[in-house]
Amino acid sequence: MIQKPRGTQDIYEQKSKQYNALEKTIIDVLKTYNLNEIRTPIFEAKELFVRSVGETSDVVSKEMYEFLDKKGREFVLRPEGTAPVVRSLIENKLYAQEYLPLKLYYVGPMFRYERPQTGRYRQFEQIGVELLGVDSVYQDLEIIGMLDSIVQALKISTQVELDINYLVTGEQRQIYIQALKKYLLTFNDLCADCTIRIQKNPLRALDCKIDAKKFNACPQMADYLTPSDQARMQMILSAAQKIGLKTNINQNLVRGLDYYTGLIFELKYLSKSLGSQSTIIAGGRYNDLVEDLNGPALPAIGFAMGVERLIWILEENQINLGHDDALDLYFIVINQQAMESTLELMRDLRNHGFKVELDFLNRSLKSNFKQAEKNHAKNIIVLGDKEIQTQTLIVKNQITNTQTEIAMTDLTKFMKAGQ
Structure with missing residues (x-):
């Protein structure tokens, strides 16, 4: 008997109805923020993710499904959704003033060659949000409000907490990286990946699945932020707390993708049932990515959420989103x-x-x-x-x-x- 590939699943009958109800609930929320859908190809040029996500990231170095087409060109099944959206924006000239600010959402499968576990599949469904064209703390606040609207609609607002950090940018970033590199070199028992990261991209070490817990005394990013960035971070933190989201500052939070700048965040499920997969929504600001991919200087912010983990949470808490599947x-x-x-x-x-x-x-x-x-x-x-x-x-x-x-x-x- 031919079986489905490891790390994938067949979704049918009641499970399919759960997926549809969840996606509809979230999309209905996103439409209240005036977002429009974008659909990008399920496979893209490998170079797109090497240049955007980062060559030293786990996604690019270990997890992508790669293949050559009949003309020998390198493609990958998309491992994440932001880079394809930015590629589409540049290719279709959606950066023209008539389109800005561009407010998009996407729904679709992503692919990563990872060890399957609770809440983690090799093919997984993702809903993402990308807002492009504005660099404003008030848009950052709108994103935080969007997170709250989603967890309210899913009836899980009391079971999540928000970890946020503010990545050092500009000249201060290089100063911080040098201080971090000096700190990391004091360790002589780091994994092979971190030994390479110290030389190529020290920030990646803070996201290491093996060594990250060792770095409790690493240099604090907050000490390297400019006064304006510190003020912006404080406004975001106050706004999140004001709307009732349980919020923590996590100085070691860097996310697993290289394109982030400024605000980053992870919304986590408080129950331990998902283990290390407790992050259900994550994202941040990526003001340089459009320009890095040969587009114009265009600021942006976004996030993505894993549908499978949200389904798990709804089932564990016996939450019914109210969809009516009865026959008339x-x-x-x-x-x-x-x-x-x-x-x-x-x-x-x-x-x-x-x-x-x-x-x-x-x-x-x-x-x-x-x-x-x-x-x-x-x-x-x-x-x-x-x-x-x-x-x-x-x-x-x-x-x-x-x-x-x-x-x-x-x-x-x-x-x-x-x-």
């Missing part, structure tokens, strides 16, 4: 001569937006009623010779436990009246 009407046809008339009735109902079904497997009457119950049918109609001869129907309302006899031609009208 279930037909039980006990005479095949009635099938044609039933299909005509169903087609008209569906054209008016009703969710209807019937049994094509010739089950017994008892089995059909069980099937209707399984589908949470609100109404049931049994249709046979008598109904065809009299052109009447008896609608059995499963919620009120009542029966109503109507003319067959009035079915759609009757259903609309009951909405």
Whole structure:
């Protein structure tokens, strides 16, 4: 038997409904912030991620699914969503003033060759937000407000906390990196990756899955921030606390991608059930990325969230997002001569937006009623010779436990009246 690849999953029936409900809930929130959807290819040039995410990042150095096409060009299955959005912005000249500020969201699969564990798959669904064209603390505050709106809509606001940091930028960044490098060189027991990172990109060491916990006494970024950056960070922190988000300053937070500048954050699930995968939403400001990819100087901020981890949290807390997957009407046809008339009735109902079904497997009457119950049918109609001869129907309302006899031609009208 051929099986699915390790680190992937088949999503169907109830699980698929959970995904749809979750994504709809979040997208509805994003639309209240006037965001529009963008869809980018599922594979991109390898160079895009090497230049944006960073050659020394785990994503690029260890986790990308790479392949050559028939002309020998290097492509990868996209491991994250921000770089493709920026590539699209540059290629399609969405930086023109008529498009700015550009407020986008995306939904789709990402791919990373990682060890599968709770909340982590090699193919995973991600929802992301990218706001481009504005460098303002007030937009930073809007992003924080967006995080709060999402966790409120998902009914998990009391079960999360926000870790934030402010990355050193400009001239101060190089001064900080030198101080950090000097500190890291005092260790003689670092992993092989960190030994390389010290020379190539010392900030990456702070995100190391093996050694990061050792660096409790490393130089503090806050000590290297300019007065204006310190003031901006304080405004963001105060705003997050004001709206009720439990917030912590994490001086060692750097995120795993090289393009971040200034504000960065991780929204974490407080329960220990997800273990090391407790981060459910993460992102920050990346003011230099558009220019780094040969576009104009265009500031930006964004975040992404893993759908699988959010699904896990909803299931663990038995949270129902309120989606109604019940059938409006279930037909039980006990005479095949009635099938044609039933299909005509169903087609008209569906054209008016009703969710209807019937049994094509010739089950017994008892089995059909069980099937209707399984589908949470609100109404049931049994249709046979008598109904065809009299052109009447008896609608059995499963919620009120009542029966109503109507003319067959009035079915759609009757259903609309009951909405």
